Amino acid sequence: MNALSTLPNLTDTQIIEAAQRRGEPGWLVLRREAAWKAFVEAVPPIWRRTDLSKFQPDRIIAPEAPSATRLTWDESLAAQGVIFMPLVEAAKSDDPIVRDRFGTAIDAHSHKFNALHAALWQDGAFLYVPKHVAAEAPFVASFGLNADGVSFAHNLVVLEEGSSASFVEEYSSADVNGQAFSNPATELFVGAGALLRYVVVQSWGAGVYHIGAQRVIAGRDATVEWVSANLGGKLQHVEAEIALTESGSRVEWQGVTFATNKQSLLTAPVLRHVGTNTESHLEFKTVVADDGYSSFDGLIKIEKDSKGTATRLEEHALHLGGKGRTDSIPGLKIDTNDVARAGHASTSGEIDEEQLFYMRARGISRAEAIHMIVMGFFDPVLERIPSEDVRGRVTAAIEAKL
Amino acid sequence: MNTELVITDLHANVADKEILKGVNLTVKPGTVHAIMGPNGSGKSTLAYTLAGHPGYQVTGGEAWYQGQNILELAPDERAKLGLFLAFQYPVAIPGVTVANFLRAAVNAQRAEEGKDPKQTAMPMAQFRKELREKLTELEVDESFVRRYLNDGFSGGEKKRIEILQMSMLKPSMAILDETDSGLDIDALRIVSQGVNRLAEQNGEMGALVITHYQRLLNYIKPHFVSVMMDGRIVREGGAELALELEEKGYDWIREEVAAR
Ligand SMILES: Nc1ncnc2c1ncn2[C@@H]1O[C@H](COP(=O)(O)OP(=O)(O)OP(=O)(O)O)[C@@H](O)[C@H]1O
Numbered sequence: 001m002n003a004l005s006t007l008p009n010l011t012d013t014q015i016i017e018a019a020q021r022r023g024e025p026g027w028l029v030l031r032r033e034a035a036w037k038a039f040v041e042a043v044p045p046i047w048r049r050t051d052l053s054k055f056q057p058d059r060i061i062a063p064e065a066p067s068a069t070r071l072t073w074d075e076s077l078a079a080q081g082v083i084f085m086p087l088v089e090a091a092k093s094d095d096p097i098v099r100d101r102f103g104t105a106i107d108a109h110s111h112k113f114n115a116l117h118a119a120l121w122q123d124g125a126f127l128y129v130p131k132h133v134a135a136e137a138p139f140v141a142s143f144g145l146n147a148d149g150v151s152f153a154h155n156l157v158v159l160e161e162g163s164s165a166s167f168v169e170e171y172s173s174a175d176v177n178g179q180a181f182s183n184p185a186t187e188l189f190v191g192a193g194a195l196l197r198y199v200v201v202q203s204w205g206a207g208v209y210h211i212g213a214q215r216v217i218a219g220r221d222a223t224v225e226w227v228s229a230n231l232g233g234k235l236q237h238v239e240a241e242i243a244l245t246e247s248g249s250r251v252e253w254q255g256v257t258f259a260t261n262k263q264s265l266l267t268a269p270v271l272r273h274v275g276t277n278t279e280s281h282l283e284f285k286t287v288v289a290d291d292g293y294s295s296f297d298g299l300i301k302i303e304k305d306s307k308g309t310a311t312r313l314e315e316h317a318l319h320l321g322g323k324g325r326t327d328s329i330p331g332l333k334i335d336t337n338d339v340a341r342a343g344h345a346s347t348s349g350e351i352d353e354e355q356l357f358y359m360r361a362r363g364i365s366r367a368e369a370i371h372m373i374v375m376g377f378f379d380p381v382l383e384r385i386p387s388e389d390v391r392g393r394v395t396a397a398i399e400a401k402l
Numbered sequence: 403m404n405t406e407l408v409i410t411d412l413h414a415n416v417a418d419k420e421i422l423k424g425v426n427l428t429v430k431p432g433t434v435h436a437i438m439g440p441n442g443s444g445k446s447t448l449a450y451t452l453a454g455h456p457g458y459q460v461t462g463g464e465a466w467y468q469g470q471n472i473l474e475l476a477p478d479e480r481a482k483l484g485l486f487l488a489f490q491y492p493v494a495i496p497g498v499t500v501a502n503f504l505r506a507a508v509n510a511q512r513a514e515e516g517k518d519p520k521q522t523a524m525p526m527a528q529f530r531k532e533l534r535e536k537l538t539e540l541e542v543d544e545s546f547v548r549r550y551l552n553d554g555f556s557g558g559e560k561k562r563i564e565i566l567q568m569s570m571l572k573p574s575m576a577i578l579d580e581t582d583s584g585l586d587i588d589a590l591r592i593v594s595q596g597v598n599r600l601a602e603q604n605g606e607m608g609a610l611v612i613t614h615y616q617r618l619l620n621y622i623k624p625h626f627v628s629v630m631m632d633g634r635i636v637r638e639g640g641a642e643l644a645l646e647l648e649e650k651g652y653d654w655i656r657e658e659v660a661a662r
């Protein structure tokens with residue numbers, strides 16, 4: 001049996017029994033049970049910029065077992081105590097690192113989709129990098145859809161003090177006839193002085209609803225370099241947050257979004273400056289064409305007890321004609337007087353005719369010139385992807401849309 | 403096929419204002435034809451119109467090259483015929499490196515209808531070799547090719563990169579719009595040598611050289627000099643005309659034109 005039942009027919013008993021059959025520890029079974037209760041009780045969220053009117057949750061089929069997690073890494077790192085394995089397996093071993101961190105960064109009860117995720121997740125990776133271990137090669141977790149067109153992935157990443165690693169999360173599939181559903185969550189803990197490079201690539205095929213959450217907790221002097229690529233699916237609603245809770249932590253966060261063909265791609269990054277001398281730089285680049293819709297619903301919070309925060313937010317949008325739209329609602333909430341720098345820049349425009357002409361005067365066709373300008377627009381972000389393979393796949397996914 | 407560029411009675415508007423008011427000019431293969439003239443007389447407008455800038459509307463006249471009225475062609479088709487414009491104000495393309503841009507341009511010009519572009523593309527090794535040669539000739543540092551095209555380049559650097567592009571694309575008809583302005587003394591020599599080298603390699607190359615200064619013409623020897631004023635060519639002569647203009651300015655030509 002690979003599936004339980006559709007959501008309307010699913011019961012807590014089914015969820016509990018399935019978890020027990022898989023040999024999950026009691027604490028995890030209890031979490032699933034509580035999350036399912038929260039899901040059943042919660043009202044569907046009303047999101048201003050994510051239109052779920054055509055979404056049919058009743059057609060979602062709860063998976064019985066993991067199906068589509070593919071992990072790629074340099075296995076020789078295991079000798080240094082590095083762990084990279086399916087999260088379900090890690091949970092079964094009842095490792096306290098998993099038990100103590102799991103579910104603490106993302107609140108399963110914050111809204112209906114997070115609750116659904118916490119009740120039903122199957123796929124996903126556990127990455128653990130011990131103190132002062134520097135892992136060169138990236139850890140790549142790739143996700144696809146199961147036979148019923150669903151994916152529930154939960155990733156848990158723990159980088160101990162002074163370590164460094166790159167974690168890549170990729171979602172991809174062929175186009176889907178009808179509706180498919182992806183509901184992931186990723187929790188990342190970056191220890192003191194550690195460096196995490198975090199790359200998320202969403203390039204689902206047409207028809208996929210991708211509703212997920214990501215949250216990073218950064219320790220003292222930790223550095224996070226985060227790249228998000230939002231390319232595929234029918235609809236994306238991703239709530240992504242980083243909390244710079246400890247002094248000296250910083251994040252460099254870049255995103256590319258390319259919405260075409262009636263896609264609606266929303267990214268809602270939240271950046272919390274809590275500690276002393278924390279730094280952030282956000283740079284989001286958006287291209288829309290046809291009837292694509294992209295929204296950037298960002299919030300930078302400089303909290304009351306923070307000191308000496310430096311932050312800079314940049315958003316740039318490029319419209320390729322058609323009826324594409326972008327919404328940008330960057331918010332800055334400052335609850336302290338002690339801020340070092342807070343800057344914001346945004347641009348929005350169409351392809352520059354002078355650039356086009358210059359390129360055509362060199363023999364490059366109009367179509368190719370537009371192609372090059374779009375790739376060039378994204379290039380400074382793509383360049384930051386710490387794996388040539390992944391960069392190649394992202395580039396290909398973008399090119400396929402041009 | 404006629405490798406002369408023959409411009410007859412060319413009229414063009416910019417923002418609904420007539421700038422070119424009947425230009426007649428022939429650039430013969432294997433010759434350098436200089437155009438001089440006061441600021442605002444329409445020299446760049448002529449260059450842009452020939453290259454096909456969408457902001458310049460042709461309202462009359464023709465420009466024949468290689469058996470076609472190029473005014474009817476898209477800008478990229480004109481480039482593929484061998485026309486090259488070195489811009490007075492080169493445009494920055496952030497995100498596209500000099501190397502990638504050059505490769506795209508070289509391969510676009512080699513592309514043939516009905517053939518796989520991969521087949522007609524210049525092999526990577528050959529491209530690299532040629533690029534390295536041109537960089538050396540034009541004394542451009544290798545690091546430039548990895549930078550975004552014209553992005554943050556100094557005025558002189560941009561001009562040098564224009565000539566680098568020209569050297570890679572090997573046009574048969576080159577229009578240089580004030581390529582000398584902004585160049586320091588050494589750069590002027592190096593860039594001029596670059597142009598002369600191309601002209602030597604391709605004895606059939608025609609060049610339309612727009613400049614304000616006789617100085618450039620010491621390096622790139624013109625066979626003909628035309629003076630443009632208020633959207634027309636008002637006087638033609640040999641290399642000596644440039645010297646005369648340097649000495650006397652434009653007033654005497656203005657007076658002559660007024661007396662006609
Ligand atoms: N986009 C534009 N809108 C309005 N007028 C324009 C535009 N472009 C050019 N012109 C006008 O056309 C005229 C000719 O300009 P052009 O640039 O061709 O002169 P030029 O001979 O190249 O001058 P220079 O020696 O200063 O480079 C000028 O009066 C200029 O102001």
Ligand SMILES: [Mg+2]
Nearest residue numbers: 445446447490
């Ligand atoms: Mg000019």
